Amino acid sequence: MKWITAVLALLLLHQPAWAQDSEARAREIIDEAARRTAGFQDFTANLTMTIRDADGAGRDHEMQVQVLEVPEDGQRTLLIFDRANVRGMMILTITNRDGRRRQYVYLPSTRSTREVATSRQSESFMGSDFTYRDMGAQDFHGYTYEYLGEETVGQVSCHKLERRPTDDGSGYDHQVVWLDTEAYRVLRVDYFDGANELLKTLELDGYQQYAGRHWRPDRMVMTDSRSGKSTTLAWSEYSFENGLTTADFDPRRLGRPR
Amino acid sequence: MSPSRGIRRWTTSRARRVTSRKVAVSLAVGLSGLIPAEAAAQWSGDVALGVRTYPREPSDAPAAGREASVSLRATRSFSWSDGSQFLTVSPLLRLDPESVSRSRIDFLDLTWEKIWTRWEVAAGLRQVDWGVTESGSVVDVVNQLDFSDDAPSPTPMGQPMVNVRFFPSTGLFEAFLLPFFRERRSAGRGGAIWSPLPLADAEFEHSWGRHHPDWALRWSQMIGDFNVAVAHFGGTNRQPRFEVTSDPSGEAESLTPHYDQIDQTSLTAQWTHDAWLVKLDAVRRASQVESFVALVGGIEFAFATYLSVFAEYLYDGRGSGATTSMEHDVFAGTRLLTQDWTISSRVFVDRRNSNLVLSTTASRRIGDTAAAELDGRWFRGDSSEEPSRANRLDSYLALKLTYFF
Numbered sequence: 239m240k241w242i243t244a245v246l247a248l249l250l251l252h253q254p255a256w257a258q259d260s261e262a263r264a265r266e267i268i269d270e271a272a273r274r275t276a277g278f279q280d281f282t283a284n285l286t287m288t289i290r291d292a293d294g295a296g297r298d299h300e301m302q303v304q305v306l307e308v309p310e311d312g313q314r315t316l317l318i319f320d321r322a323n324v325r326g327m328m329i330l331t332i333t334n335r336d337g338r339r340r341q342y343v344y345l346p347s348t349r350s351t352r353e354v355a356t357s358r359q360s361e362s363f364m365g366s367d368f369t370y371r372d373m374g375a376q377d378f379h380g381y382t383y384e385y386l387g388e389e390t391v392g393q394v395s396c397h398k399l400e401r402r403p404t405d406d407g408s409g410y411d412h413q414v415v416w417l418d419t420e421a422y423r424v425l426r427v428d429y430f431d432g433a434n435e436l437l438k439t440l441e442l443d444g445y446q447q448y449a450g451r452h453w454r455p456d457r458m459v460m461t462d463s464r465s466g467k468s469t470t471l472a473w474s475e476y477s478f479e480n481g482l483t484t485a486d487f488d489p490r491r492l493g494r495p496r
Numbered sequence: 497m498s499p500s501r502g503i504r505r506w507t508t509s510r511a512r513r514v515t516s517r518k519v520a521v522s523l524a525v526g527l528s529g530l531i532p533a534e535a536a537a538q539w540s541g542d543v544a545l546g547v548r549t550y551p552r553e554p555s556d557a558p559a560a561g562r563e564a565s566v567s568l569r570a571t572r573s574f575s576w577s578d579g580s581q582f583l584t585v586s587p588l589l590r591l592d593p594e595s596v597s598r599s600r601i602d603f604l605d606l607t608w609e610k611i612w613t614r615w616e617v618a619a620g621l622r623q624v625d626w627g628v629t630e631s632g633s634v635v636d637v638v639n640q641l642d643f644s645d646d647a648p649s650p651t652p653m654g655q656p657m658v659n660v661r662f663f664p665s666t667g668l669f670e671a672f673l674l675p676f677f678r679e680r681r682s683a684g685r686g687g688a689i690w691s692p693l694p695l696a697d698a699e700f701e702h703s704w705g706r707h708h709p710d711w712a713l714r715w716s717q718m719i720g721d722f723n724v725a726v727a728h729f730g731g732t733n734r735q736p737r738f739e740v741t742s743d744p745s746g747e748a749e750s751l752t753p754h755y756d757q758i759d760q761t762s763l764t765a766q767w768t769h770d771a772w773l774v775k776l777d778a779v780r781r782a783s784q785v786e787s788f789v790a791l792v793g794g795i796e797f798a799f800a801t802y803l804s805v806f807a808e809y810l811y812d813g814r815g816s817g818a819t820t821s822m823e824h825d826v827f828a829g830t831r832l833l834t835q836d837w838t839i840s841s842r843v844f845v846d847r848r849n850s851n852l853v854l855s856t857t858a859s860r861r862i863g864d865t866a867a868a869e870l871d872g873r874w875f876r877g878d879s880s881e882e883p884s885r886a887n888r889l890d891s892y893l894a895l896k897l898t899y900f901f
Contacts, residue, residue: 323542491616
């Protein structure tokens, strides 16, 4: 029986060539995509988030987003709210390299900054269909990938990949991602649960190139497949490499004008 | 109400109101000279109309069963020199059609600031917020409180100050110079002092009175998951102490608010870990008449971003001699935030006598620019057990409509 065990062991441990290839191919594509979206230093943009229920009735949230890439140390994001009753309120999120996050809320009336409980990544961002994890700039880390082939999305030729999150807290079992073959931009993501049921779909369009290098979408629409609700993020006034520093994202100094 | 017996609303004398308004106006005129022509930005703020009713009529309470007010708050910032200098102007106007003493024209913020890489300096009228706990403000010693405002808890008043901040790589050092003391405002039923004796003019321990230059130093630091701050304040206590003055025959004649000189050292700490927060606000206050420790400690748990619960314990070393009614209380609260609603509920229970104060605020947004808020407080217990100058015995129901611009 020993030789059967040995053969079985060999078969199971040694992945067939095609499986290895698909992972390697996927890794190649993802590394290129990550390389192209990183290195932006900082950017600011205006964001209008519209949350629509199944009937199409919507609620708008307007805010300014500022993001700083801290070399070797993660990222800082500042949301500055603009709607009348919360004008000037800010939420600062500091994420370090190992994914540890801290969140602070700044209230302009008292100029005070409080550290608050960090929301779980799988929670809905402000009641929308995006979770906190979805809101992070297209995040290629934290998954294992498999290449599924090429497919067209709206007449654009794309690489199709399946990915599984490496941590359990994301709320999804696996996702299917389409990246265009030309510039490796994410055009669509389908989110599935463990029973392979489609939970949500994210579509990104209106990509424009900024500062000669950075592609960013003008619109991101997340649709909840089961309830018919959707959330649209409309981005405008992108501005890259503004010379922002950690001082602009310092929880002790959020009172400075922006 | 007759001035000799019964409750007299506590008002600042006319002369003092004129002086403090003069100071605010001179500050505004002086600071406006700093604004260069190209300063930008718009006014934003809100206009609110509020009505409050008091259903109970206890025998020794002031008579007003209903109060109303209109308020306007606006804010505008001007910045120049590439954002390294800025001026913030936030006027406040409150009008109570039935009470001049509840009305006020003030600045919540009127500050000029200049920032450098590691230093910042600010001068003007502003608020600082040091406490981390939900229920109490033992640590907030800099700003005076307005008890006559239309709000569930007393609102802070702007304090004239010069504030220097230094930012080494971690931590923050601050120094405050606080000239011009502001007296406590408690006109109206919301702030009334419950005593049959009339109120006399305020007395100050220090001969310079309200011109005594108070000061404070503060150090704050993030250490791992902890945010810690230690501060020291030296100067005039914002919280008055009442003394009964008697006439020559020994009969009680009036109640005099005394503002003593104090030295107060405080410690604030917060430990944050994912959905849990553990908080502490502690002070040690020493003055000519007393020396004690007061603290508020508690935890907060966030079930999700939209639902938080709080549990805290309030302790005042003075016990029954405390000037607030929160010397041995347990506090619990929740806050729920949805797309359209903000609902928060708070309850204080006095451990000694089981008196209970429950307050709830429910606010709903109306479209993108307005909100309606219903706010109520209910007191249950033996009011004779509370210090006679506590105002929280009064149950009320209030409605406020706000338009934001």
